[in-house]
Amino acid sequence: MPANVTRGGSPVNCKGFVMEYFLQQLINGLTLGMIYGLIAIGYTMVYGIIGMINFAHGEIFMIGAFVSLITFLLLGALGITWIPLAVLVVLIATMLFTSVYGWTLERVAYRPLRDSPRLAALITAIGMSIFLQNYVQLLQGARIKPLPPVISGGFRFMKESDFVVTLSYLQVFIILLTITLMLVFTYVINRTSFGRAQRACQQDLGMAALIGINVDRTISLTFVTGASLASVAGLMFLMNYGVIDFYIGFLAGIKAFTAAVLGGIGSLPGAMLGGLLIGLIEAFWSAYFTVEYKDVAAFAILVLVLIFRPTGLLGKPDIEKV
Amino acid sequence: MSVAAPDKLGDSLITVEHLTMRFGGLVAIDDVSFQGANREITAIIGPNGAGKTTLFNCLTGFYKPTVGRLTLHHPRKGDFLLERMEGYQIPQRAGVARTFQNIRLFPAMSVLENLIVAQHNALMRASGYSVAGLLGLRGYRQAERQAVELARFWMDRTGLTDRADIDAGNLPYGDQRRLEIARAMCTNPVLLCLDEPAAGLNPRESSDLNALLRYIRDEHSIGILLIEHDMSVVMEISDHIIVLDYGRRIAAGTPEEIRNNPDVIRAYLGENEDEPLPPEVVRDMEEER
């Protein structure tokens, strides 16, 4: 995982500019949080519908980042350099190709285990995660892959002081894209027949099947949706940090899962809220405490939430019926 | 609503006072009070969703009641306030054992193992919390032999001896129901709570069950709380009946009293009194009398 220095933000730890520094971290944290939130939606949707932790979801995000990188390089080789077009093509390509991985993941590894004990499915998910990590490592090499900045420049605030707060165009892009995706996604879940089927399956798989909903298709589409959102997160990660490797899915996955749990697993707004919170916590933790322990912070939050509020912030209580 | 006095002789064993259980807005049990006596079978009946299982869950510590007091009068150890105890302590200390509406055995373990696990606490002590057991001391071997004897006794009683070494999950349904009762009895309870033990049994198995429950009540002198929908079972073996409807206690008394209670008939057959009962129902009720 690269250090907490992002392209958008100022890497300098300037004491003495309390307000400016705080604002900068807020911007950085929100950007980061949107990336986590997009991944977290995949966790929460899958959990809501089949009650399993899709441990390999972080790997889907990593594949999304790799497909984005490959497409960028390909476009560069083809000489397509008009940035808006290039980004649009990459966005579509990564969503398309990564969702095939999401679909296959469900079809091959999870569908046969739908009626098996939960732990069997979780072990399969871990196996898939290990497999995909090594698959990408073998195919694309283990070295860190750098990508030169695609979108540079930004708005600068508070120019009168020495510490300039920057909101880079890249961050604007990430924030706008996330908001757009969330709007589309909310529309799909609330207004389309897939969304209705999805919500019905969340309530009761068996009953949904009885009233004629194609459960297999709905679950497949859920994985496809989750994977395409995660692939966009992968694209954002690639552009934001400028370096990726086959291992990025592990930590990002854990953090996004923490976000999903924090927001209340199964709750879609909760996933975004949790993602934003985790992003902010990580940004502020690295800024004000020790960078080294920022990953421990995510785990510590996960443990604390699970112990003291397993239903998260927006989740429904889950009383065991006997 | 007053606390009903048991109308047959027998020491009071369990006292439930003003028990209320809410789930969010839903009141599953609403201010229910009753007593259960030693050496008596107290049946708890009511339509689906009346709150019977919830009552058991409160008694055995799976739910913490919203309001109410649940006192167990242990013949040898004194009183226990069940609502203040951890779930696992209720069978361990207070001697309340239960079965479940959806059978919950240890499916991958054999019948005998199911019954030995039920004697966990006694055996743990005998094994010196595993130290003596690991060393293979004689005291533990002796204790294990006694545990097998007790298990065997209940297997004989429930007709499972031939299947002792079969996985519980592979037993036929009726055997699983009886194994659950045997497992509960292996904990040496003073109060046995049975949640629909006759559900899914054929008439023969059902009458065997009646005999078993009478035997447990009379020979082991413990109290039984019985949830049951099968009225032939309830009317035949219970000493005392409590009727719940929408979480409220609507009647209590002997089988004879309950049979003729208009509130009970209404609760079971619907609110609409003007509509005449279907003829076959009337005939059935006539026959019951």
Add this chain to the structure above:
Amino acid sequence: MTERSATTSPVLPPLDAVGIVREAGLTAFVVFALTFSLVGFKVEDVPGGLDIVTRFDQVLAATVLAFTGRVVLILLHKRRHLPVILVGLAIAAVILGLVVAARGAPESATAAWLPFESVVVNVLVAVAALVLAGRAAWSAWRRDVGVSDEAVELAARVHKAAIFLGPLMLGFAVVLPFLPFADRRLLDIAILVVTYVMLGWGLNIVVGLAGLLDLGYVAFYAVGAYSYALLAINFDLGFWVCLPFAGIMAAFAGILLGFPVLRLRGDYLAIVTLGFGEMIRVILLNWYEFTKGPDGISGIPRPTLFGLPFTRTDPDGGETFHSFFGLTYSPLDRIIFLYYLILILALVTNFFTMRIRRLPIGRAWEALREDEVACRSIGINPRNTKLTAFSIGAMFGGFGGSFFATRQGFISPESFTFIESAIILAIVVLGGMGSQIGVVFAAILLIGLPEFFRELQQYRMLAFGAAMVAIMVWRPRGLLAFRDPTIRLSDHDTAPEKQT
């Protein structure tokens, strides 16, 4: 021959060629879409940035193979055995022939015909084709036996055989260092395998018996290793004094971590233990004053046999192992000693597990795995019972850790990543949860084989992942999962008295 099989079983419905092609085509299309992006293009590091190269030939090969494989599987499913056998043998023969022909000349024209770049992948495809052919032949021969029945039967048979297989394997393990082919390399691999067997057995208590999915087992391994290293270096204590301490420290860590989280539901518990494992690693990495951080701890004392070191000369001028016994010095002595050390530790773990399974606590673990609600209803304290399983498992992890430290002489946080936990878990799961002998087979398969065939090394984790998925899909309880009751009524039928 096809006709013959059709006449012997007249129920076979006719094949729907269009349907088969459509289905296989769909599979091929998905495989094409999967491989197009990540196989078709490779990001190459070039001076000054990245370049991209294409590998469409491999995409094509994968797509064609997927099509063929799918057709073959459908045929197998429809009990058309002969074509499956023929196609399987043909594919295997062609690929193996090409591999042999192209050996030593990777740039030759023959090599260009091979479907994949890597020899291993080619061989694996060939082996898969052979296995399919064999599978078809087998079921053509025994028509009635279903796949899962075979597996259950196999597991039961292996466990029946364990009565003599166990002692046999033990005997082999004991004499191994003195067999003529036992060189340094083999012994090193054997030590590694036995270490994983021991760790697998330790984790089996937690996962197999108590049903608690622990994804952070490596944390206890690390606690054991660091406890030993720090105690030995700072207080100048010997291996045998430190070993129990390391175990106790690990068990204590198990209680400390387990106490708050063991009431969580299974999958949450798994994630939280994973989190703990990572937290311990990050702490080891950053607590420089105590652990020397990423530099690791070196100069950890080697074990001694009652104070006799396995060096050529004792630095303090005392006796050494070879001088005491009047042997000539051999560097292999230390390796053999280490081998026996871990063998004994592993056997202790196994003996302990076999024994405790028959005690009330062991039965309570299994009962908890089966149904926690039912456990509460018969008065078993779930938290304490889980905690004992967790901490005892941790203790064995700690023992393994101190052995690791003394064997390596150097430890650093690098050695204690999540992958390590995943490998140990894979051994337990693949072996069949709760199966002691399964762990041995799985460890040999997953650790021993890749060590022997170095080229397999880079595919090891890939195969791990794939095997975990495949085995869970095929047999959700593990490959050799088989459970023997811990007590039988027939063993106790000596008391004839009848109670009333």
